[in-house]
Amino acid sequence: MNLQWLIPLLPLLSALLVQLFAARLGKRVAHLSVALGTLTVIVAAYQLVAYIGTDASPSWHSLGTMWGSLYVDPLSSIMSLVVAGISLIVHVYSIRYMTEEPGYPRFFLLLDLMTASILLMVAAGDLVTLLIAWHMIGIMLYFLLGQNTESWPSQRYAFWTFITYRLGDLPLVLAAVLLYQTYGAIDFPTLFSRIAADPNATIMGVPTAITAAFLVALSAFAKSAQFPLHTWLPYTMEGPTPVSALMHAGIVNAGGFIINRFAPVFVHSDGVLHMLFVVGLITALVGSVLMLTQNDIKKSLGYSTMGQMGFMVMECGLGAFSLAVFHLIAHGLFKGTMFLGSGSMIHEARKHDGVPHNPLHTFLVERKSASLKLPWLFIGLATLVVPLFILVIAHWFVAPDFFEKQGAIVLLFFGWITGVQVLFATHHLDANNPIRMMMMILLSFTLIVVGYTVIGHAFENFLYPEEAFRNALYHAAGIDKLTFDGLVFLLALIVVAGWFSSYLASREKSVFGDRFGAVRLTLYSLISREFYVADLYDRMAHWLLDASKRFNVWMRWY
Amino acid sequence: MSFFLMLLAGFFLPLFPLSMVFNALLGRIKNPIAQVLLIFIWPQIGVFLLAWAGLPLDSGFFVGWAVLTAVFYAWRLLTVRVLSQWAGMLATSAWALTWIIAADLPASSELHSFALWMSVAPALLIFIAIALQERFGAAYSGLVVGLARALPRLSSVIVIVVLAAMALPIFPSFFAMLVLLAHSSILFALPILLTWLLWSWAGTRLLNGFVFGPRAETDAADLSSTTTWGFVGLIAAIVVINLIWTGA
Numbered sequence: 001m002n003l004q005w006l007i008p009l010l011p012l013l014s015a016l017l018v019q020l021f022a023a024r025l026g027k028r029v030a031h032l033s034v035a036l037g038t039l040t041v042i043v044a045a046y047q048l049v050a051y052i053g054t055d056a057s058p059s060w061h062s063l064g065t066m067w068g069s070l071y072v073d074p075l076s077s078i079m080s081l082v083v084a085g086i087s088l089i090v091h092v093y094s095i096r097y098m099t100e101e102p103g104y105p106r107f108f109l110l111l112d113l114m115t116a117s118i119l120l121m122v123a124a125g126d127l128v129t130l131l132i133a134w135h136m137i138g139i140m141l142y143f144l145l146g147q148n149t150e151s152w153p154s155q156r157y158a159f160w161t162f163i164t165y166r167l168g169d170l171p172l173v174l175a176a177v178l179l180y181q182t183y184g185a186i187d188f189p190t191l192f193s194r195i196a197a198d199p200n201a202t203i204m205g206v207p208t209a210i211t212a213a214f215l216v217a218l219s220a221f222a223k224s225a226q227f228p229l230h231t232w233l234p235y236t237m238e239g240p241t242p243v244s245a246l247m248h249a250g251i252v253n254a255g256g257f258i259i260n261r262f263a264p265v266f267v268h269s270d271g272v273l274h275m276l277f278v279v280g281l282i283t284a285l286v287g288s289v290l291m292l293t294q295n296d297i298k299k300s301l302g303y304s305t306m307g308q309m310g311f312m313v314m315e316c317g318l319g320a321f322s323l324a325v326f327h328l329i330a331h332g333l334f335k336g337t338m339f340l341g342s343g344s345m346i347h348e349a350r351k352h353d354g355v356p357h358n359p360l361h362t363f364l365v366e367r368k369s370a371s372l373k374l375p376w377l378f379i380g381l382a383t384l385v386v387p388l389f390i391l392v393i394a395h396w397f398v399a400p401d402f403f404e405k406q407g408a409i410v411l412l413f414f415g416w417i418t419g420v421q422v423l424f425a426t427h428h429l430d431a432n433n434p435i436r437m438m439m440m441i442l443l444s445f446t447l448i449v450v451g452y453t454v455i456g457h458a459f460e461n462f463l464y465p466e467e468a469f470r471n472a473l474y475h476a477a478g479i480d481k482l483t484f485d486g487l488v489f490l491l492a493l494i495v496v497a498g499w500f501s502s503y504l505a506s507r508e509k510s511v512f513g514d515r516f517g518a519v520r521l522t523l524y525s526l527i528s529r530e531f532y533v534a535d536l537y538d539r540m541a542h543w544l545l546d547a548s549k550r551f552n553v554w555m556r557w558y
Numbered sequence: 559m560s561f562f563l564m565l566l567a568g569f570f571l572p573l574f575p576l577s578m579v580f581n582a583l584l585g586r587i588k589n590p591i592a593q594v595l596l597i598f599i600w601p602q603i604g605v606f607l608l609a610w611a612g613l614p615l616d617s618g619f620f621v622g623w624a625v626l627t628a629v630f631y632a633w634r635l636l637t638v639r640v641l642s643q644w645a646g647m648l649a650t651s652a653w654a655l656t657w658i659i660a661a662d663l664p665a666s667s668e669l670h671s672f673a674l675w676m677s678v679a680p681a682l683l684i685f686i687a688i689a690l691q692e693r694f695g696a697a698y699s700g701l702v703v704g705l706a707r708a709l710p711r712l713s714s715v716i717v718i719v720v721l722a723a724m725a726l727p728i729f730p731s732f733f734a735m736l737v738l739l740a741h742s743s744i745l746f747a748l749p750i751l752l753t754w755l756l757w758s759w760a761g762t763r764l765l766n767g768f769v770f771g772p773r774a775e776t777d778a779a780d781l782s783s784t785t786t787w788g789f790v791g792l793i794a795a796i797v798v799i800n801l802i803w804t805g806a
Binding site: 149150162203 | 640
């Protein structure tokens with residue numbers, strides 16, 4: 001049996017041992033769980049190193065049954081190590097964090113089962129194994145979020161998560177069924193080779209690849225909290241913090257993973273890639289706006305994750321699949337750390353907020369601009385030119401023909417805009433030496449962009465070694481030149497308008513007077529109620545339940 | 559002849575309103591063993607009748623009627639609070655789906671196994687209902703909440719059985735649903751998935767009505783360790799048999 005099997009089996013064994021020895025060992029069972037988690041990380045690291053070291057090609061390992069197989073490729077190898085690593089950190093953190101909570105062994109049992117499910121998902125070699133793992137993640141998350149069985153809010157939001165995940169499970173089931181009915185295979189190597197051989201196959205007159213890609217995308221939207229299926233994510237903070245960390249660092253990234261797993265299907269589905277871009281864009285915008293309006297640190301982090309997931313899906317929509325994986329790993333590590341540290345921060349803040357009431361506080365907390373320190377025009381020009389220059393140099397360094405790809409241009413554009421915004425925002429900050437501060441910001445920005453580009457490029461070559469396939473993904477994500485230029489122009493206009501309004505807002509007296517006061521108030525109400533999406537779902541659910549009850553009474557419950 | 563046979567089968571692989579007969583009968587029978595037997599035997603009679611009528615079925619009318627019945631009963635399940643009624647309506651919703659396979663397959667063996675695997679969760683729910691009735695006088699969702707802290711063993715068993723009722727992996731009904739979808743067209747796949755989603759919703763409502771919530775103030779005894787392991791062993795055996803059956 002291949003060593004890869006050990007990776008999902010070790011956490012499963014851990015769960016079994018925790019259940020069997022919980023009564024005898026008490027809280028010490030957690031150490032058993034951590035020990036096996038450590039072993040899982042070692043095996044996953046060994047597998048990844050062995051894969052890279054031996055220059056291996058993807059391999060498929062079956063139990064010799066109709067289903068039950070693993071697919072070892074760069075994606076599963078790297079994801080296995082990431083998931084096992086994050087899970088181990090969460091395990092170690094939970095030993096002390098959960099010690100006062102009831103159901104301590106149960107928590108570790110569920111954590112192990114969740115880890116096993118995710119590890120099985122990332123390495124699944126056939127559709128049925130993938131579906132089982134995909135479903136199991138939702139089930140385990142439901143019970144982990146509802147760890148406090150006595151809290152109604154915990155149960156309520158655990159249910160929101162569960163039902164959204166179920167909504168995401170079912171399109172994947174349908175996609176799997178369509179692929180099986182059309183291509184007659186459930187194992188990935190055979191399935192993907194048959195799709196490559198006949199990408200335009202249809203079922204009942206419907207193109208299978210495009211339909212399956214659409215359904216996989218729907219599934220990814222639910223799992224990765226894309227608008228309007230995002231409402232569960234910010235509210236899952238009722239669950240234990242280690243679960244939030246695991247969820248934001250790993251589980252919510254499942255959408256990005258599944259899109260990458262089905263890359264051989266998406267490469268023949270250009271329209272679906274465009275849809276991914278649009279949905280990701282809306283999600284990133286909504287998530288970012290809602291993040292800025294929250295006064296609860298964990299909820300704000302939740303919306304931040306939503307925004308990041310939007311970016312991740314958007315990257316897939318641009319054909320930059322490997323970048324999405326790189327993004328999800330980087331974001332997972334970053335966000336996991338933030339969640340695990342949020343408890344300490346809250347604890348510290350209760351004693352002393354530690355925030356000096358200087359202009360930085362005025363800018364970030366009170367949302368008031370400090371006085372300008374450098375000429376506005378100079379900063380405006382510097383912020384426009386410098387990030388663009390850095391991005392151009394960075395991408396020229398890794399691949400001179402990069403600019404011929406539309407996806408890359410859009411990414412450059414976003415990088416540029418983000419750089420501009422960061423620089424322009426920080427320009428308002430007070431400092432003893434503003435020129436030195438600007439230089440430091442530019443230096444760090446340069447390091448981040450160059451590092452990101454170089455690593456991203458290397459990562460792309462690792463995940464998708466076939467250049468033709470990489471180009472095909474970018475080609476599928478492309479749009480015609482006129483639309484593309486029009487969109488870039490429109491986006492540039494929106495950004496400049498936003499930038500200009502930001503400048504006007506920073507003036508002591510608005511040039512527009514109170515003309516847009518009502519509009520701003522309405523917008524603020526909408527945002528503060530999170531666009532009423534959750535309320536709408538709540539109303540629909542109540543309507544369905546009321547109607548069901550009335551009908552049952554009328555039918556005398558038969 | 560074939561039409562009347564199919565109409566008769568509509569009582570056993572329930573089609574609304576003929577389905578009311580089964581649900582009324584299940585409600586009238588008080589003996590739990592008889593209830594479980596009824597759950598296992600009733601749909602098998604329907605499969606025999608369908609086989610007699612001739613497989614594969616060529617009546618889109620009956621298949622459409624069955625799909626609507628499945629969705630309808632799944633929706634009604636959302637607000638049912640008596641556990642035995644819940645089991646009955648779940649069975650009604652699940653068995654109705656047998657008609658879809660019947661429209662695609664010439665042999666009845668897969669229909670028999672589908673109906674059998676879909677009967678497992680409702681039958682197990684009857685056993686749960688007995689355990690609850692013995693302790694609280696009624697198996698009524700919301701009557702005593704928060705059993706997770708008060709009676710952890712019974713709660714664990716309830717959770718496992720409700721997960722089976724929702725047709726989640728790795729319970730037999732999950733694989734039965736996959737087989738069903740493999741035999742259905744896109745047109746019928748959507749209502750099937752809707753039915754599946756509604757089962758999940760109804761299942762979580764059931765868990766909230768028994769397992770979760772503030773700790774129940776009760777002196778009722780929990781399941782004994784032997785009974786719990788026996789029950790879990792029974793479910794594990796069913797799962798393993800099904801895995802072998804489905805070719806794992």
